[in-house]
Amino acid sequence: SQEARLAERPTGRPDASTWDITTVEVPDPEPGQFLVKVDLISLDPAMRGWLNDVRSYIPPVGVGEVMRAFTSGEVVASQHPDFAVGDAVSGVLGVREYALSDGKGVTKLDLDVAPAATWLGALGMPGMTAYFGLEDVGRAQPGETVLVSAAAGAVGSTVVQLAKAKGCRVIGVAGGPEKVAWLRELGCDEAIDRREGNLVRQVRRAAPDGVDVYFDNVGGELLDAALANLARGARIAICGAIASYNEESLPPGPSRYMSLLVFRATMQGFVVFDYEDRYPEAVAAIARLVDQGQFVATETTLVGGVAGFPEALLGLFDGVNTGKLLLQA
Numbered sequence: 001s002q003e004a005r006l007a008e009r010p011t012g013r014p015d016a017s018t019w020d021i022t023t024v025e026v027p028d029p030e031p032g033q034f035l036v037k038v039d040l041i042s043l044d045p046a047m048r049g050w051l052n053d054v055r056s057y058i059p060p061v062g063v064g065e066v067m068r069a070f071t072s073g074e075v076v077a078s079q080h081p082d083f084a085v086g087d088a089v090s091g092v093l094g095v096r097e098y099a100l101s102d103g104k105g106v107t108k109l110d111l112d113v114a115p116a117a118t119w120l121g122a123l124g125m126p127g128m129t130a131y132f133g134l135e136d137v138g139r140a141q142p143g144e145t146v147l148v149s150a151a152a153g154a155v156g157s158t159v160v161q162l163a164k165a166k167g168c169r170v171i172g173v174a175g176g177p178e179k180v181a182w183l184r185e186l187g188c189d190e191a192i193d194r195r196e197g198n199l200v201r202q203v204r205r206a207a208p209d210g211v212d213v214y215f216d217n218v219g220g221e222l223l224d225a226a227l228a229n230l231a232r233g234a235r236i237a238i239c240g241a242i243a244s245y246n247e248e249s250l251p252p253g254p255s256r257y258m259s260l261l262v263f264r265a266t267m268q269g270f271v272v273f274d275y276e277d278r279y280p281e282a283v284a285a286i287a288r289l290v291d292q293g294q295f296v297a298t299e300t301t302l303v304g305g306v307a308g309f310p311e312a313l314l315g316l317f318d319g320v321n322t323g324k325l326l327l328q329a
């Protein structure tokens with residue numbers, strides 16, 4: 001079984017020296033354990049943060065340890081009372097082809113509701129992030145203008161569709177003309193190509209009356225552009241800041257924080273795991289929209305297996321994905 005271990009902590013962009021791809025024997029489950037053949041490995045921006053030895057909401061991956069990753073797969077051997085051979089499961093099993101588990105943090109997947117890929121995307125952690133970030137942190141209301149960055153990604157494309165379903169006016173930001181066209185198909189009222197620059201002006205043109213909710217996946221210049229265009233009483237959900245994850249020093253700015261004062265606006269950070277008790281509510285809401293044909297669960301699945309993980313992970317920072325980015329194990 002191949003697995004990707006952390007060889008050394010990267011500074012800046014991870015590269016081949018960050019990872020140690022090794023082959024180990026496929027283990028046999030002991031009583032209370034089961035063996036999963038991993039099919040899909042979730043590629044998440046948070047993975048970059050897990051490589052840094054800093055205090056965060058979760059401890060970093062240790063040097064020499066198998067890289068932490070959300071995965072889906074099938075139980076192929078079991079000595080566990082609750083998991084049988086053939087069960088489809090998901091959980092944080094790591095970047096590997098075969099994983100032993102005691103069941104902690106592993107859930108069985110109902111493949112009648114959606115395929116495994118969607119349980120890692122719109123109905124998984126990214127979908128939960130979108131739902132609670134929009135509902136609880138952004139408190140988006142029908143008729144309001146919602147600006148979403150990395151809008152063609154896993155979290156962003158879910159935010160776009162949930163906000164549209166609520167009756168919001170939605171502005172999506174993505175990289176490149178194809179993604180911008182896709183955002184319009186998805187229902188965005190306006191779509192901005194971040195690669196065209198002039199972000200302050202582009203946001204002003206798309207939201208002449210100001211932005212009520214900014215769902216921030218990116219930070220940096222886009223956050224500044226949002227701050228320059230707030231409506232009174234705006235809320236900013238600080239979901240992520242992928243623009244700075246590979247930077248070696250702290251980013252400058254955002255230079256427009258005083259907008260929060262001028263516009264009586266709120267900016268709030270959040271971590272999806274705090275909403276675990278309420279995941280069923282979000283799954284039901286998103287699955288209902290899927291069922292009604294009002295939602296497209298979108299995934300981009302890369303090939304290349306565990307050996308292709310180092311390269312595949314960088315796809316997030318190059319924006320190769322539309323929807324949830326996954327790796328075929």
Ligand code: NDP
Nearest residue numbers: 045150153154155174175217240241242243270271272319
């Ligand atoms: P995505 O599917 O959105 O993939 C990342 C996307 O980010 C890329 O496709 C690219 O899209 C965009 N991007 C990459 N680099 C930059 C850059 N330098 N500047 C602007 N955009 C960039 O990933 P996810 O949906 O999984 O995650 C989105 C955000 O949500 C991340 O910041 C992540 O950390 C955060 N997150 C937070 C959680 C929480 O609990 N707070 C939980 C889960 C995710 P494009 O080129 O089209 O702009």
